[in-house]
Amino acid sequence: MSRRLGDRAGSLGLHGFLVFYALLTLTPFVWAVLTSFKSVREIALAESILPVALNLNAYRQILGSEFSTWFYNSMSVAIIVTIASVAANTLAGYALARFRFVGRKSIFQALLLIIMVPAQVTMIPAFLIVARMGLADTHTALVLTSVVNIGSIFMMRQFFINFPTDIEEAAKLDGCSPIATFVCIVLPMAAPALATQAIFIFMGVWNEFMKPLLYISSVDNYMLTQGLNAAAKQYEKSAAWNIIMAGSIVSIVPILLIYIGLNKYFLTLNDQTAGSK
């Protein structure tokens, strides 16, 4: 009887802790949303937490400015990179898991070694190579340097290793070429892993700051992250935090939608390889 009570109290405690941390997590975002609906005067006076009225001025200004160009830039680059990257990484992971060939082990080990090198070592020379190729200030540069994601290759390799080969062998006996087997049979079966990859890669590109800072220099080509930073510097001087917050919130919405949409795949797959930042 007392154990039941203890359980109850324990369960309450756990839920309470989670609710507390969830509220803590939400607070900055809620505060940002509330701020985005205030007027600059309200912000300066800082009288109340809630806005006086739902002032859409900030959003109107944001969506009318170059912000929409940057949004479009980020979206197109992210989509292109996600598709190309998932394709390339999955092919590579599959090759490393399935086929037996000379150099298989050494390639894998070399790839692992490369991720251990911090981005800073490669970032400047990569910039020089990009510039030498005449691709400075282009989105192509961003795409080319973002397509290879060794963490994803690693993940797909592990995934395919644990995957039964019966269906593929049956296809081979039926005369399917390796490419056909890959496209028609393997890819559909690997859907959860592909979805997980897609979320992480899209998120990585959408949120990337340092790379665009390096490769993109003209305002029209800015990605959303660096554009936001540039705009914020301007607006900070006039304390127009409502506009800065509006911009931040708008930049979060797409990735949030994608995450909610592909959520179920993401949670079921063992995620052990995505990088950290």
Place this chain on the structure above:
Amino acid sequence: MSAIAKVSKIDKVAGVSKIDNSGRSNRDARTAWAFLAPTLLLTALFMLGPVLFALYASTQKMDLIGGHSSWAGLKNLDYLLDDHKFWAACRNTLRYVLFVVPAQTVLALVLACVLNSRIRFKRGFVTLLFLPTLTSSAAMTMIFMWLFNNNGLVTQFIQTHTGITIRFLSDPAWALPVIMLMNVFSTTPHFMIVFLAGLQNIPRNLYEAMALDGAGPVARHWYISVPQLAPITFYVVTMGLIGCFQVFDQAFIMSGGDGGPEDSTLTFTLLIYHFAFKTYNTMGLACMLAVVLTVIILSATTLMNRFIKSDGSNA
């Protein structure tokens, strides 16, 4: 019949039938290389090449715009060791790592353990708690800059409840802690998910056995979850170290690129960026600093490996 013989790899004792797989393995090899081609090409061009170039450049005195370079040997290293900015970056980055890595690891572990027990709305909580990781560092930094602004929520809260006014972002003592807090906030959810996935692999009967012996929840987690999670903890700490030593975005955005106030937010990577693009003739210095950073990261992860084994025990 021959197809089956080819598919199964029968390696009989010397003398008896040896299946000729060479035709098959050739085709396999060609397909494999074809599949790997795009990846290998891009890796060689944008990852391998740059690493080799950086090693070479660290020994040069290089002018980015003019394209000249001259041999400088270890003079770059000498210069760095004499530069007060270098030591400021060292201090800041080290402080940062020593706080953020343990904080995010422990918090992520605790959250994962709590989420793994019998909780209602588990999916809802996980989705909600993942929000900071989804947010870009740029957006997150801006939201935090507003929170800790002189008119911001946190500053006002502290003011009304304790009467103390702290100018967080312009105070050299507080700027870096704000960045630290922000980073723990944004990366903890990611590692929480990783730990959660690992916890789900631990068989429930272990916990039940301990519970029958009368162990409370904390003890159960300490004696079962923590040891079983050792390989995952190794991954979390390693990636945490690698990521934290390379902190750039938040420091850049918050200080406007200069590492202020008074060099208190100057990190290694910010200094590398500074040498590469903001000062003249110092590309070689930037590359040398990058090499130094690599050595530091490798040493830190090796040191950490002494304490946490990557293959964990499963006794």
